[in-house]
Amino acid sequence: MHFYLATSFIFPRSLRLRLFAICFVATHLPLLCYIGWGAATARLALAEVVTLTLATVAGTGLALYGIGALLSPIQTLAEALNARPDDSRSLPQVGDVIASLYAGVQRAAATTQAHMNDLAIAAHEDPLTGVANRRGFLAQIEALPTAQRKGCIALIDIDFFKQVNDIKGHDEGDRVLAAFAGRLASQVRRADLVARWGGEEFAIFFRDGAEDEASWALARIAQQMRREPIGRVNGRIISFSAGLSRWTGGPIEEALAAADAALYDAKQSGRDRVCRAPVAISATCP
Secondary structure (H helix, E strand, O other): OHHHHHOOOOOOOOHHHHHHHHHHHHHOHHHHHHHHHHHHHOOOOHHHHHHHHHHHHHHHHHHHHHHHHHHHHHHHHHHHHOOOHHHHHHOOOOOOHHHHHHHHHHHHHHHHHHHHHHHHHHHHEOOOOOOEOHHHHHHHHHOOOHHHOOEEEEEEEEOOHHHHHHHHOHHHHHHHHHHHHHHHHHHOOOOOEEEEEEOOEEEEEEEOOOHHHHHHHHHHHHHHHHHOOOOEEOOEEOOEEEEEEEEOOOOHHHHHHHHHHHHHHHHHOOOOOEEEOOOOOOOEOO
16 A cells, blocks of 8 residues: 555556556666666667567556456455445545445445444444443443542332233233333433343442432432333332442442342332441331
């Protein structure tokens, strides 16, 4: 590419003429040396110079024809890749076979990168609810600066969700999961992170949130679930249980384990409630 750009001043609109010029100079070096030697020694024969010149011109033309034939498949490929010719405007020579091929390769690389980005998003997003999945949740927390790796972790479980699937079917279960994820995401701050932890279980990271604030936020969501239920099963409004743990920046696994233990206590205490798991203190429920 460096040589291609360096020679772009030679017939800038025609790669074939540029190739001819380079081949002509390269193949005539012996002839130029002969002419220089003949002039220096006064042994220059005009007939020999003419014969050699014609022979080298013919050889250059034959080489150029062969190069053109070899480049024809590349030209065809470049035209196939050039879906949008205006993309080549930033290249040195628009319409040039190498420029066209280069533009096509750039578009192919951009398409590949876009597919890779889509795969990365799919790997970190739950397709049913549109919120982050467990991997995405942990990856986003891991990407935070150390100073922001603190707050509260909540693990949340939809109460009696199995009955929704068993009685109303999996389609209704999927609708309830999506509705619940939307309810959580709409009721927390933009700085907070909501994820589907797995099955009917969700997680929330309240970034820099005090434990009281996080508990009040969960209580507010629970009240809204009662006022505006996302569904009912066996005549009962669909509710949730939650375990809340303070995270001060240590290993997040410890905070998750504490929140999970608090969630277990919430279920054991009758569900539809939030239990806290303060550091070094057993979980407490309201």
